[in-house]
Amino acid sequence: MLEIKSLRKTYGGQGRTVEALRDITLTVEDGQFVCVVGPSGCGKTTLLRCLGGLLTPTSGEVKVAGQTVTGPPDGLAIVFQEYGRSLFPWLRVAENIELPLKSKGIGRAERRKLVDESLSAVGLGDAGKAYPWQLSGGMQQRVAIARAIAFQPKVMLMDEPFAAVDAQTRADLEDLVRTVWQRFGMTMLFVTHDIDEAVYLGQRVVVLSASPTSVLENLDIDLSDERDQLKTRSEARFVELRTHVYARIQEAKGVAAR
Numbered sequence: 537m538l539e540i541k542s543l544r545k546t547y548g549g550q551g552r553t554v555e556a557l558r559d560i561t562l563t564v565e566d567g568q569f570v571c572v573v574g575p576s577g578c579g580k581t582t583l584l585r586c587l588g589g590l591l592t593p594t595s596g597e598v599k600v601a602g603q604t605v606t607g608p609p610d611g612l613a614i615v616f617q618e619y620g621r622s623l624f625p626w627l628r629v630a631e632n633i634e635l636p637l638k639s640k641g642i643g644r645a646e647r648r649k650l651v652d653e654s655l656s657a658v659g660l661g662d663a664g665k666a667y668p669w670q671l672s673g674g675m676q677q678r679v680a681i682a683r684a685i686a687f688q689p690k691v692m693l694m695d696e697p698f699a700a701v702d703a704q705t706r707a708d709l710e711d712l713v714r715t716v717w718q719r720f721g722m723t724m725l726f727v728t729h730d731i732d733e734a735v736y737l738g739q740r741v742v743v744l745s746a747s748p749t750s751v752l753e754n755l756d757i758d759l760s761d762e763r764d765q766l767k768t769r770s771e772a773r774f775v776e777l778r779t780h781v782y783a784r785i786q787e788a789k790g791v792a793a794r
């Protein structure tokens with residue numbers, strides 16, 4: 537379970553103070569798929585970094601599996617937007633996936649098994665010997681997802697992971713993430729600026745306000761668990777939900793008030 541209580545994060549230094557998060561309170565139950573959307577610059581990445589133990593909150597509390605986060609928590613994996621910078625170009629795909637497993641102290645035979653399983657889970661069963669730069673952008677992001685899966689995380693954080701891939705690849709990767717989540721049952725927190733993507737993927741969508749940032753809405757996505765790019769997106773309820781989220785974000789940006 538993820539528990540965020542009255543989280544505030546202020547960046548300081550060089551005479552400039554930025555209050556990225558004012559007051560965030562949010563709980564994600566074990567095994568839930570929650571998407572976070574909000575206006576640009578409202579602190580979505582900052583929120584994920586606090587959860588991942590990469591940033592220290594200014595005040596408030598962040599807990600993963602009952603433990604207060606003070607550094608990267610056990611059993612938590614993050615997939616970033618910039619796959620090009622998160623994979624090591626001098627290591628083959630299989631070696632990239634294996635590296636965090638080595639630091640976890642997993643033996644060689646088990647590592648090999650996890651690498652093979654995770655690559656086939658993302659449809660890249662034959663790419664282990666390639667170098668990342670020999671693969672397309674979408675394939676590299678699949679490798680980043682495979683690396684996260686191989687780590688067998690209980691919690692997976694994804695920070696706009698498909699922002700840099702083309703629309704068709706993006707749809708494939710969205711379905712891949714749903715499949716992986718259903719198969720492995722991890723808790724998923726997925727940050728995106730794409731409202732349709734958030735409603736399509738999540739069981740819940742958390743809408744953040746513009747800065748000073750707080751939670752504007754925590755919306756239950758009452759669509760069937762079986763999502764389909766064509767069918768789901770054309771359902772009346774999907775359209776209602778995405779229109780509602782869009783309106784809330786416009787409101788958050790102050791457009792509705794103008």
Ligand SMILES: Nc1ncnc2c1ncn2[C@@H]1O[C@H](COP(=O)(O)OP(=O)(O)OP(=O)(O)O)[C@@H](O)[C@H]1O
Nearest residue numbers: 547548554556575576577578579580581582583729
């Ligand atoms: N290291 C930093 N130092 C100072 N200010 C920062 C730092 N990182 C982020 N900020 C500021 O904090 C605020 C929130 O940034 P953050 O990247 O978390 O927002 P975001 O919602 O993820 O943005 P986007 O939707 O544009 O990706 C912004 O005003 C940003 O300029």
